[in-house]
Amino acid sequence: MASPDSSVAPLPAARPDGGARVNDFSIQVATANGSGSQSSNTVLLRAIFQMGVPVSGKNLFPSNIAGLPTWYTIRASRDGWIARKKEVDLLVAMNPETARDDVLGLSAGAAVVYDAPLALAELRPDLVYYPVAFDALVEPLTKEPKLRRLLRNMAYVGVLARLLDLDLGEVEHAIEKQFPGKPRARDLNVAAARAGFDHAATLEKRDPLVVRRMDRTAGKILVDGNAAAAMGALFAGVTVVAWYPITPSSSLVETLIGHLRRYRIGPDGKATFAVVQAEDELAAVGMAIGAGWAGARAMTATAGPGVSLMSEFAGLAYYAEIPAVIFDVQRVGPSTGLPTRTAQGDVLSTAFLSHGDTRHVLLFPGSVEECFTMGVDAFDLAERLQTPVFVMTDLDLGMNVWMSDPFPYPARPLDRGKVLGKDDLDRLGGFARYADVDGDGIGWRTLPGTPHPKAAYFTRGTGHDEQAAYSEDPRTFERNLARLEKKLDGARDLLPAPVREGSGEAKLGLLAYGSSDPALREARDQLRREAGLDSDYLRVRAYPFSREVREFVEAHERVYVVEQNRDGQLAALLKLDLPAALVPRLRPVPHLDGLPLDARTVSDAIRAEEAR
């Protein structure tokens, strides 16, 4: 079916600008899971980044080790937009299973690099086709069939380098970074990229997409949010890590373990940390809470199903007032289904996780840099507030590679919170664990092992008095609940403040959080340029909400709350917090297909609402 003629398919309709599209396009690579395409795509992304062009990558992958279809989108944006872009300008079709649908889904004028035997050019006439016989390209490189399959994918990087006018030297440099200390893998991959690059010289360039050097990535880094959060925990001085593997959080702990082994083992081989892979998430959080009780900086990392299992412990830690840090890398739904797709679906359930009047501190990092800074801050806040702190990232933030400024070294010393030692007890003659002596609702605690006869107290759940003695007295319970409320209310001023953008004069307010941020900023730009709609934007960074959130809603006639869930979970929390008169101003904008949020989805939804 392969037709050599397909490379001279009819030219697409004339482009509106008639010229090149420089540093502003998206590439989608369709492969089979487990075929080594992740390395190839990272190399391609990095090569563009090294050319100084802002870039972002999204891995849309199945819950599978090998064989199922996977897509990777790379967006180059001279204007610095790093949200996912829905429209595909260049498709690399390597997967026979999806190739047909992938091609049929393109807009007219898009370019397709494809494995020649797939004969895709017959599908429709309005695209630009570049068939490449990848098997023939890699055949001379190695005799091992398994390696050939991997090298095919590096060959398309070479083809794209030629077509996009990417510097081959940058590709080779990126390959070197991808395979550190593996000279054979590096050489083979370089050879495959060169083979693709050389072969593509025979193709006639008929699409407008090109990369030209810029200087917008100088000094920047490329990193995923899980790696960033792991570094946050490292620089927070975490000492006890208990975890249970679950997508998409596993790489957070695995990266952290690598750092701890490298930087926290002394010359005598002794470790200043303990990592335990627990039997399940109940045990993982139980260990973190036991360690937090005994004074360690303790954490676990999980996803929604794990958070569900941690529910009872979260309530206990809330009432017993024990610090712990829980990273929730959110994903779609329970059980099987879309465990490898992104969502902001745990917000409401985590805010009130457990039974009784529990309420938890949530942090919403909106970038990889905030995965780092909030990863550090979470430990300070947990110990300061003596309560579990949930860092709510998601799969998009956690597992995709993002461009970022380098992370700042923590400016503040560790805040270990209110802890009384032996000398304090000598001076004070004793203490009451749950007494509000400072007026902020936060008591002083002692750590087990404190060598003082008055240091001990009995830790239990809801029923205790100020001395931590068992009590079922109704008044005592009410007083305790009121103090906890006061503590959480005071937390508003300690948590990361919201980030405002815009003049503050607009009638239209946009409110979002977490990984939605890049799409929101781009959507604001689209609304202004394309529809003349001015907006102000508030990015919420923590729950309980800052007092600024209410001010923002008060200052805007309509506030679009953009979320990656169906039911408007953050909006529900806002409704509980805001005066009733402000509630009708909130307009939910849901995004729930499991794919990273893109700007067009947001701006289209708001334009449609505004036109009503």
Next chain:
Amino acid sequence: MATPATPAAPRTNRLGLSVVEYKGAKSTLCAGCGHNAISERILEAMYEMGVPPERVAKLSGIGCSSKSPAYFMSRSHAFNALHGRMPSVATGAVLANRELLALGVSGDGDTASIGIGQFVHLMRRNLPILYVVENNGVYGLTKGQFSATADLGAKLKTGVQNDLPAIDLCTLAIQLGATFVGRSFSGDKRQLSAMLRAALAHRGTAMLDVVSPCVTFNDHEGSTKSYAYMKEHDVPLHELQFVPAFEDLAVEYDPGTTVDVTMHDGSHLRLRKLEEGYDPRDRGRAMSRLVEAQAGGDVLTGVLFVDAKAPSLVDLLNLVDAPLATLPAEAVRPPREVLDALMDALR
């Protein structure tokens, strides 16, 4: 006329503490509950071994047994955690502060029913902890339902018969790799005391399954966890003698009739054999003997298995000597150069 007598100085342990310093709040459990006797034995053992109360962390789950840590050693920190989830809390606490002496107090429902998952993994990790199961085969706080250690054929007061086989915690623990496994009876003061003191000298998980009759819900005719049943079916494997390292007594013993186990701290556990051929260092034999006894309705008591040399979880993790919890910032936050290097690698 007699001169007024100077009151005799109270007896103290090697720390100079009297036994009063090891007391707790008044028990709210039923009079005659086996758990109260176990609490007494625990505090005596702690006192006699000269354990500083402040070094002890008492951890428990939920149930009558798990309330009992309030009734001894008020000078020790305590954590009444969740039903069946104490092992994980204890694991975290010990890793945070390896100097703590962790005492876990659980029951048969808390350990063998809801908590079997965490129990299993605690046993295989060999966390340094003295884990006591106060085993009465029945739920007390919810008024008398069977737990998973209730014996096959045992009857509730209501006449309901248990048709499912019991989980034998000792057999299970030995199979899972636990390094100190003992069974005793709350009514056997001498055996339980010696066993607790030996367990305190063990570095690793010491799991003691102590039959502790529930006088309210499971002490009747037809119960297999009653005082009467234990009087008839308790089969001690040996007579226990514990010689702590600090006493340094060179007591003679006959290697033909007595097994001598040197504990981690240099103390000695001496087991004078009552049953020929039983060696508590033989994992396979211990398990088969337990299965035999269970089939015959006997309750084997004594130190069923001991391996004083296996590395504990703290050893395996190769932790620094100081507690992780209180390491100074400079020990746990890497310097600026480390972050710079990490950032450079990502450029």
